[in-house]
Each structure stands twice: as C-alpha cells, then as structure tokens.
Amino acid sequence: MSNALETAQLGRRYGRVWALQDCTLALPAGRIVALVGPNGAGKTTFLHLAVGLLRPTAGSVSVFGHSPQREPLTVLPRVGFVAQDHPLYKEFTVNDHLTLGRKLNRRWDEAYAVSRLNQFGIPLTRAAGKLSGGQQAQVALALGMAKRPELALLDEPLASLDPLARRDFLRALMDVAVADGLTVVLSSHLITDLERVCDYLVVLSHSRVALIGDIEEIVRTHKRLVGPRTDHTAVAAVHNVIEESHTARQTTLLVRVNGHIFDPAWEIADVTLEDIVLAYMGQARASVSEASGGGMGGPWRSPLDDEKHDEERDESEVTR
Amino acid sequence: MTWVTFRRFRFELVTLTVALAALAAWLIGTGLQHYAAFDVPYVGPISAAACARQIPQPQPNSECYNILTTYLNQFQGDGGNPLLSMLLSNTLHFLIALVPALVGAMLGGPLIARELERGTFRLVWAQGITRGRWLWGSVIAATLATIALVGAITLVVTWWSAPLDQIVGHFSGGFEMEGLVPLAYALFALALGIALGLIVRSSVPALFITLLGFFLVRSLITQLATQLYAYFMPPLTITYDSSIAVPPTGPQMRDWVTSSGFVDHFGDPVSQDLINGICGANDPTTAGNPTSACVHAHGWLYTVTWQPDSRFWAYQGIESAIYLALALAVLAVAIWWVRRRPV
Numbered sequence: 325m326s327n328a329l330e331t332a333q334l335g336r337r338y339g340r341v342w343a344l345q346d347c348t349l350a351l352p353a354g355r356i357v358a359l360v361g362p363n364g365a366g367k368t369t370f371l372h373l374a375v376g377l378l379r380p381t382a383g384s385v386s387v388f389g390h391s392p393q394r395e396p397l398t399v400l401p402r403v404g405f406v407a408q409d410h411p412l413y414k415e416f417t418v419n420d421h422l423t424l425g426r427k428l429n430r431r432w433d434e435a436y437a438v439s440r441l442n443q444f445g446i447p448l449t450r451a452a453g454k455l456s457g458g459q460q461a462q463v464a465l466a467l468g469m470a471k472r473p474e475l476a477l478l479d480e481p482l483a484s485l486d487p488l489a490r491r492d493f494l495r496a497l498m499d500v501a502v503a504d505g506l507t508v509v510l511s512s513h514l515i516t517d518l519e520r521v522c523d524y525l526v527v528l529s530h531s532r533v534a535l536i537g538d539i540e541e542i543v544r545t546h547k548r549l550v551g552p553r554t555d556h557t558a559v560a561a562v563h564n565v566i567e568e569s570h571t572a573r574q575t576t577l578l579v580r581v582n583g584h585i586f587d588p589a590w591e592i593a594d595v596t597l598e599d600i601v602l603a604y605m606g607q608a609r610a611s612v613s614e615a616s617g618g619g620m621g622g623p624w625r626s627p628l629d630d631e632k633h634d635e636e637r638d639e640s641e642v643t644r
Numbered sequence: 645m646t647w648v649t650f651r652r653f654r655f656e657l658v659t660l661t662v663a664l665a666a667l668a669a670w671l672i673g674t675g676l677q678h679y680a681a682f683d684v685p686y687v688g689p690i691s692a693a694a695c696a697r698q699i700p701q702p703q704p705n706s707e708c709y710n711i712l713t714t715y716l717n718q719f720q721g722d723g724g725n726p727l728l729s730m731l732l733s734n735t736l737h738f739l740i741a742l743v744p745a746l747v748g749a750m751l752g753g754p755l756i757a758r759e760l761e762r763g764t765f766r767l768v769w770a771q772g773i774t775r776g777r778w779l780w781g782s783v784i785a786a787t788l789a790t791i792a793l794v795g796a797i798t799l800v801v802t803w804w805s806a807p808l809d810q811i812v813g814h815f816s817g818g819f820e821m822e823g824l825v826p827l828a829y830a831l832f833a834l835a836l837g838i839a840l841g842l843i844v845r846s847s848v849p850a851l852f853i854t855l856l857g858f859f860l861v862r863s864l865i866t867q868l869a870t871q872l873y874a875y876f877m878p879p880l881t882i883t884y885d886s887s888i889a890v891p892p893t894g895p896q897m898r899d900w901v902t903s904s905g906f907v908d909h910f911g912d913p914v915s916q917d918l919i920n921g922i923c924g925a926n927d928p929t930t931a932g933n934p935t936s937a938c939v940h941a942h943g944w945l946y947t948v949t950w951q952p953d954s955r956f957w958a959y960q961g962i963e964s965a966i967y968l969a970l971a972l973a974v975l976a977v978a979i980w981w982v983r984r985r986p987v
Contacts, residue, residue, distance in 0.1 A: 377769055396774050397772070400771065405766075407766035409763065411762065411764045411766050413651075414762070424647075424771070427647055428768070428773050429773075471772065
C-alpha cells in the first residue's frame with residue numbers, strides 16, 4: 325500500500341532551536357494515525373510542514389508524492405487541515421464559512437458539509453463566534469471534510485472539547501474515515517484520547533520521532549518484566565529496554581521484545597499503550613539529557629511550546 | 645478572495661459607508677444652498693457665477709470682485725450660515741482630510757494583521773488556493789473598496805467646493821480634498837496599513853500607528869510641497885514698482901501666491917519692519933500704505949511668486965504620483981520584509 329505522507333530527515337528550526345529534527349517516517353494510506361507527544365514536542369510543526377504552512381529547514385516532506393511547498397495546488401485540495409483551536413472567522417456565520425470554502429476550493433462538497441452540520445444541529449445562520457467550542461470544532465471539521473480530502477490532518481482537535489463533544493467528534497470523524505478510506509492524522513498530548521480510534525502511532529518527543537508503528541503490533545511487542553533486583557544485562561542484550569525502575573528488592577523493565585524466550589526469573593506482563601508511550605517519552609528525555617551532559621552542544625534548551633512555535637512561524641510565513 | 649475580504653471587512657465597510665453617506669448628505673444639502681446663491685444674481689446685479697467666469701479675472705475693487713467677496717463672506721463670515729462657516733473652517737477641513745487616511749488605515753491595518761492575530765490564516769491557507777493568490781486577492785479587494793469609498797466622497801466634495809474654487813482658486817480651496825490626491829492619500833494609507841500590520845501583527849494598534857505614520861509623512865511632504873512643485877514646474881514671478889500699479893501680468897484672483905515681499909535693487913529681500921520703520925508706519929499720512937512714494941524713493945520693488953490656478957491638475961498629478969509611488973514602495977517593502985525572513 326502506498327504512503328499518504330512521507331518525510332526524509334525532515335527538520336524545522338526556529339532561530340537556534342530545532343522544533344523538529346531528523347524526522348524520517350512514512351504514514352501508510354488508509355490508517356488512522358495518532359501523533360502523540362508532550363507539548364512542544366513538534367507535533368504542530370510536523371503538521372504545519374505537512375500542509376505547507378511551514379517550509380522545512382532541512383530534509384523534505386511529501387504528501388502523496390508531492391511537495392506541499394512547491395506544489396500547493398496539487399497537495400492542498402487533497403488535504404483537509406484543521407489547525408489547533410480550530411480557527412474560524414468569529415463574525416462569519418456558518419453559511420459564510422461554507423461560502424468561503426466553496427469560493428476557495430475547486431473540489432467542494434457543500435451538500436455533504438451541510439448534512440454533517442445538520443446532523444449535529446448546528447445552526448447555519450449563527451456567527452461562528454457564538455457557537456460552543458464543540459460546535460466550532462465540528463464546523464472546522466466539516467470545512468476540512470467538505471474538500472473531500474484523501475488526508476486529514478487534525479491538530480489537537482479534542483483539546484477544547486468536553487467528553488461528550490469528544491465522543492461526537494471522533495464518531496463523526498470515524499464515519500468519514502471508514503466511508504471514504506481516508507488517511508487521518510490526529511495529534512494529541514494524550515494517547516488515551518485517541519487510543520480507541522487510531523490504529524497507527526507516532527510518538528514525538530523532544531523534536532524527534534521516539535516511536536512509530538502499528539498500534540496492535542506495538543502493544544503486542546512491549547512487555548513489562550518484573551524480577552529480582554539483579555543485573556539485567558542479559559535481558560538488555562536481547563531485548564530493547566525502554567524503561568527501568570528499581571526498588572530495594574526488585575527491578576521492573578519495560579522492553580520491546582525481540583524473541584520469545586525469557587528467563588523464568590522475570591515475570592512477564594502486558595502493558596497498556598499509555599505506559600508504552602510514556603516510557604518512550606521518558607527515554608527520549610533521558611537521552612537528550614545525556615547528550616547535553618556530554619558538553620556537545622551547550623546547555624540543552626527546552627523545546628518551545630506550541631504557542632511560541634506559532635509566533636515564530638507567523639513571522640516568517642506570512643506570505644509567499 | 646474578493647468575497648472573503650469584503651465579508652471580513654463587512655463591519656468596517658458598512659461603518660465607513662454610513663459615515664461617508666452622512667457626510668455626503670450634509671455636503672449635498674449645504675452645497676445646493678450655496679449653488680443656488682452662486683448661480684443667480686443674489687448679492688448684486690450679476691450672479692457670482694458670472695463674475696467668477698469673467699476673463700480676465702476680476703481685479704480688486706471691481707464690481708465683480710466685490711460681489712464675489714460678498715458671496716464668500718456670506719458663507720464664511722459671521723453673518724452667514726453658521727454650519728457652512730464651520731464647514732469652511734479648519735476643523736472640517738481636517739475632517740475631510742482625515743477621510744482618505746481613515747479609510748486606508750481601517751482597511752489596510754487589519755488586512756493581514758487580523759488574520760495573524762486571530763490565527764485564521766491557518767484556515768484560509770489550508771484552502772485550495774496558493775498563498776500568493778490569498779495575498780493579492782486581499783490587497784486588490786481592499787484597494788477596490790478604498791477607491792470606491794474615497795472616490796465617491798471625493799466626487800461629492802469636488803462638486804461641493806466647485807463654486808469656492810471658482811472664486812479663490814483650486815489651490816486655496818480644496819487642493820487636498822478634491823480630484824485625484826485623496827485617492828492617492830488613501831492608497832498610500834492602505835499600503836502603509838498593510839505593511840505596519842505585518843510588523844505589528846495586531847489590528848487595532850496597526851490602525852492607529854498607520855494614522856500616525858500617515859500624518860507624519862503627509863506633514864513632511866506638505867512642508868516640502870512648495871519646493872517640490874517648484875522643482876517640477878517653476879513658479880511664475882514678477883517684480884514691479886508697487887507705487888505705480890499692479891501689472892496685469894501679475895497673479896490673478898485665483899492663483900496661488902507662494903511668496904511676496906519687497907526687494908532692493910540687487911534682488912535681496914527687504915523686511916517689512918525695515919520699510920515700516922523708514923517709511924513711517926506710524927506716520928498717519930502713510931500709515932497702512934507702505935507702497936507709497938517713500939518706498940518708490942528708496943527704490944524698493946515688490947516681488948510676487950505664484951503658481952497659476954491652471955496648474956491645478958498638473959500639481960494634482962505630481963502629488964498623486966508621489967503618494968502612489970510611496971504606496972507601491974511601502975507595499976514592496978512589506979512583501980520583501982516578509983520574504984527576507986528565514987522560512
């Protein structure tokens with residue numbers, strides 16, 4: 325199966341700080357991808373690079389084989405993008421937004437957008453600023469989906485929604501995704517939000533890819549080992565130890581298993597996806613601290629939070 | 645993009661249209677009054693309009709000159725319509741001069757700043773058009789709206805002040821409120837607003853900084869105007885013995901006298917104070933009439949420099965070209981400033 329999105333050594337720097345670095349990955353078409361990482365890990369930067377809002381500092385990104393920067397008119401119609409906080413023109417009515425979409429897109433399925441909005445009981449004549457956060461998110465999603473995209477990029481779509489609105493939003497998204505064979509990338513700082521709907525996972529941490537793959541496979545291949553407090557180099561020689569913790573009497577390891585044989589001294593247990601994600605984020609943090617401890621690149625600077633990225637980006641990306 | 649831009653600026657466009665329509669209604673109402681007084685023999689045996697059309701232009705103290713003076717006083721002086729006299733005052737002059745700047749700043753300041761401020765550029769840039777089309781579509785729509793609004797009010801102002809211009813001339817009447825220059829001012833304010841909006845990235849401050857910047861530039865250029873015009877089209881000048889008579893080749897009623905004063909044989913200026921001192925401003929027989937035999941005896945000559953009223957359109961063209969060039973330069977700098985940044 326072909327890939328919806330591919331990146332090669334993709335990087336983006338703001339001033340001297342890398343928001344995303346050495347990111348090489350391929351997202352297969354037709355998957356529902358969770359893009360997870362702590363705030364400031366580079367999720368927004370990644371999505372903005374993918375939709376062409378940002379130009380890469382290093383490497384390349386391609387969407388269905390085309391560069392969003394160089395071939396915007398090929399890429400944009402195939403991508404439905406909903407930015408963080410689902411920006412809308414507050415004084416525009418919902419209908420005005422539909423007119424905007426109709427006027428600015430060659431491929432535009434207005435009937436589809438209207439039916440979606442009706443389904444959620446969103447009044448088309450109301451100003452967007454007077455809708456609830458959940459309704460605004462639905463409007464933004466409807467605008468993105470009315471393009472009938474092949475790839476949907478949704479940046480923190482659930483952040484401002486209450487649990488009920490989250491469920492509705494995800495349900496609506498899944499209906500489209502399943503019906504149209506859409507590839508979806510959803511970002512969040514919590515995997516628990518997305519676990520139910522996603523089948524593919526990308527963990528970003530400290531501007532790098534910490535983990536990527538099919539979720540079922542990730543869960544299947546990660547195990548927690550609990551054993552006596554001993555040297556665990558034998559385990560580490562075969563399996564990848566992601567996280568270790570010790571008490572006075574026992575050692576707990578989270579490992580990615582590379583075989584089937586375990587020392588009977590270890591008790592083997594399944595781990596939740598959330599634990600796996602947290603372990604990878606922790607590992608990335610540890611490795612970053614180590615690298616900076618070596619005195620290679622001066623003191624390690626905390627990645628900018630998403631807000632700050634936005635500001636930087638705005639300044640440099642206003643027009644072209 | 646045109647529709648989107650007009651929709652984004654619906655509030656500003658409606659507000660400006662209503663305000664300008666009110667101003668236009670007022671101008672039309674008062675204009676009809678003074679047109680009526682202008683076209684019929686109202687303050688004398690001949691109509692002011694007929695006097696204003698006289699060739700050569702009426703000389704001081706002629707009958708027509710007096711009719712015109714009376715007409716002007718009626719609308720400017722204490723005895724006239726108080727609304728109109730206020731209209732002709734500096735306050736209203738300022739208000740009308742403010743219109744182009746306000747229209748340009750209100751549409752230009754937030755044009756891009758508000759998209760950045762509210763994050764809606766992330767919505768609009770993800771639609772199926774290029775960013776270049778977004779930018780130019782917005783700029784062109786704002787330019788069209790500016791031309792329509794300022795053009796309409798300028799037509800009314802030009803019509804309103806036509807009788808006045810036929811008496812005192814276009815330069816003293818409403819040079820900066822009529823013809824092409826208001827459009828050029830407005831387009832410059834628009835470009836300045838777009839550029840400052842990009843830098844300030846916040847629409848309300850952008851609006852006020854634009855107004856401030858616009859008036860700074862305007863006052864600078866107004867200071868230089870006399871020299872600028874003189875550079876492009878040297879003014880006419882005449883030097884004569886003021887004790888004899890004003891030569892008919894001198895400045896006419898409607899011409900714009902840019903400077904006047906006494907000079908000696910060498911052409912060097914002689915101060916009025918000196919003349920008053922020597923020729924006895926305090927002497928009752930010569931008081932108030934320094935252009936007397938005394939002045940003649942000293943050999944002082946009177947010199948006048950002026951721009952003829954007929955050069956009105958040429959100067960409108962020069963002034964407009966200056967502001968349009970500034971507008972294009974500012975717009976180009978804005979685009980360059982954005983592109984120069986590492987992307």
